Amino acid sequence: MTRGFGELDFLRALIPEVLIPLFALVTQLGDLWFYFVVLSVLYWLGPRTPLWRDGVNREKMAYVIALTLGALSLTLALKGLFALPRPPAPDVVPGSQFIPQTYHAAYEWLAVSDGYGFPSGHALGSTVVWGGLALTLTVSTFRRRLATAAGIVALISLSRLILGVHYLVDILAGITLGAAYLLAERRITGEDPRLAFWIASGFAAIAFVTTGFGVEGAAAVGATVGGVFTWQAVSPRLDRTPTRREAYITAVIGLPVLGLLLALTTTVSEILVASLLGNAAVIAGLLALPLVSNRQ
Known part of the structure; x- marks a missing residue:
């Protein structure tokens, strides 16, 4: 039985198809690779980024990273539990006729979702x-940060509907659960990364079960458990106030190194143990890399 009520057909009739490739780009603001880049850079730069004023450091960004891993694990657990299909995929990817043939594969990667x-x-x-960044960053005012976050979430959610990969009920459930998770985490953990990583690992363990002990669940377990033990090891030695040079050296070195590590992990992603260990190594590398330029 479909969960939709004609909302996807309504949007397809309302939105000119030439604009659909634009929404395929917008949806990347909510994709895992984009989170990986943004959160890694903010964590490595620490208080040297202009998005922070006094009182914000790498520990707070580690907390947002833990929140993110928890949200991804919670999503995976719920998808496995409910096992509800996506809307039927069209024979031709919407908007692909406006994309040069050379880039069709890349466009399909951006616009199509499975699972x-x-x-x-x-x-x-x-x-x-x-939402976590709005609560953590200190640039501008809280009200403006919250409004910006809400606007980005709305655009991402709209893009999922326009691309036809979710029904409206999927979107509303995701936003509601995400907001509840974020507020509950802040109340329970008090923005302590250690507790947040442990909670994320709990959701990952549940996801491993609900997804049938597959590689996706193993990847979640690896990433979250890697976060738990790496943060416990590096946090006492982490330089909260690096020099500007140290912070930018960490970021410049970190992106290609972790990008390569992530690419290697992806190539063996169908092997359960390799997926578990590879994702643990990625998160461990992300959290521990600032120690390379640690002055202590």
Whole structure:
């Protein structure tokens, strides 16, 4: 039985198809690779980024990283539990006729999603990530940060509907669950990364079960457990106030190194143990890399 009520057909009739490739780009604001880049750079730069004023450091960004891993694990657990399909995929990817043939494969990677559809991982994850950043960053005012986060979440959610990969109920459930998770985490953990990583690992363990002990669940377990033990090891030695040079050296070195590590992990992603260990190594590398330029 479909979860939709004609909302996707309504949007397809309302939105000119030439604009659909634009929404395929917008949806990347809620994609895992984008979170990986943004959160890694903010963590490595620490208080040297202009998005922070006094009182914000790498520990707070580690907390947002832990929140993100928890949101991804929660999404995976719920998708496996409900096992509800996505809307039927069209024979031709919407908007692909406006993309040069050379870039069709890349466009399909941006615009098409597989796996289960409820709840929307993009809606849940973006609510947690962008909401978490609004609560953590200190640039501008809290009201403006919150409004910006809400606007980004709305655009990402709209893009999922326009691309036809979710029903509206999937989106609303994702936003509601994401907001509830974010608020509960802040109340329970008090913005302590250690507790947040442990909670994330709990959701990952549940996801491993609900997804049938597959590689996706193993990847979640690896990433979250890697976060738990790496943070416990590096946090006492972490330089909260690096020089500007140290912070930018860490970021310049970190992106290609972790990008390569992530690429290697992806190539063996169908092997359960390799997926578990590879994702643990990625998160461990992300958290521990600032120690390379630690002055202590």
